[in-house]
Amino acid sequence: MELPPPSVSLRYGVRLDPDGWELPEGSVPESAPHDDLCGRWKHVLQGWVARTGRDAEVYRNLAVCFDPQRPRVGIDPDVCVVEPAPAERRTLTRLQAHLHGSPLLSVEVVSTTHPSKDYVEVPARHAASGARELWVLDPLFAGPRMHGGPFAVQVWQRDEGAFARVHASNEPFTPCCSRPGSCRAEARSRSATIELAPNRGARSKRPQSPRRTPS
Numbered sequence: 001m002e003l004p005p006p007s008v009s010l011r012y013g014v015r016l017d018p019d020g021w022e023l024p025e026g027s028v029p030e031s032a033p034h035d036d037l038c039g040r041w042k043h044v045l046q047g048w049v050a051r052t053g054r055d056a057e058v059y060r061n062l063a064v065c066f067d068p069q070r071p072r073v074g075i076d077p078d079v080c081v082v083e084p085a086p087a088e089r090r091t092l093t094r095l096q097a098h099l100h101g102s103p104l105l106s107v108e109v110v111s112t113t114h115p116s117k118d119y120v121e122v123p124a125r126h127a128a129s130g131a132r133e134l135w136v137l138d139p140l141f142a143g144p145r146m147h148g149g150p151f152a153v154q155v156w157q158r159d160e161g162a163f164a165r166v167h168a169s170n171e172p173f174t175p176c177c178s179r180p181g182s183c184r185a186e187a188r189s190r191s192a193t194i195e196l197a198p199n200r201g202a203r204s205k206r207p208q209s210p211r212r213t214p215s
Contacts, residue, residue: 014124021125022072023063034109037139038078041107045081056083056104059092064106066097066129075125077106077134102130110138115150119143123156127163134163141170 030038038060045058058081065074080103086092095103106126110118118136126134136154143150148168155167 014127016067016128018067018070018073020121021074021128022070023065023074023076027061028076031112034078034111037109037137038107041079041109041137045079045105045107049081054083055085056081057085057089057092058082059095062092063094064097064103064129064131065094066102068096068098075106075122075129077103077126077131078109079107080131081105097130102132104131105133105135106131107135107137110136110140110142110150112140112142115142116144116146119146119149123154123163123165126156133157 042058042060049056049058058079060079061076062080062082063074063076064080065071067073082095082100083104084101086095086100106129108118108122108126115138118138122136123134134154134156136151136156138150138152138154141150141152150170151168152170153167154165156163156165158164159166
């Protein structure tokens with residue numbers, strides 16, 4: 001019987017970084033393969049919404065803002081599902097999480113130009129946004145080796161106020177849940193948890209050593 005690889009569970013705080021987390025004014029260029037994969041995931045999730053009859057909308061690169069005092073601070077996931085759907089569902093370009101609610105699910109495809117950011121900063125920003133679930137997909141294994149990576153798939157979910165990585169693997173993964181928080185990943189996993197510490201006016205620094213679905 002093959003034993004799973006040794007692993008540890010890490011838990012660490014991440015300070016809010018409002019200066020470093022401001023959204024750019026214009027759109028950020030994407031490579032054709034990246035855009036194609038994100039477009040495919042948008043269509044898959046739109047099909048899931050239609051099939052399940054949910055009051056939800058699927059967006060590409062929607063600005064999700066979560067600091068009412070700093071309206072430009074946020075994250076623009078490659079794909080996200082917003083439930084319930086905002087009143088302006090077809091014309092919405094900026095989601096105010098404190099007014100509309102946070103995404104039900106966000107999907108990020110790791111970029112070959114800044115893979116470390118997608119592994120480190122992106123989960124922290126989604127944690128701050130209030131997203132209930134995040135998938136980080138790295139089909140080209142471009143990510144760093146930190147925390148045992150790179151991983152083809154990471155799944156992050158809300159866990160008692162923290163944002164926990166409940167799945168990280170290169171093995172086949174099939175989302176098999178009808179709601180966030182009930183994902184069952186039938187593969188070997190490594191875990192980590194992000195907690196957000198209150199911002200005290202200083203720019204955040206990356207920790208040098210660790211202190212930690214739709215079907």
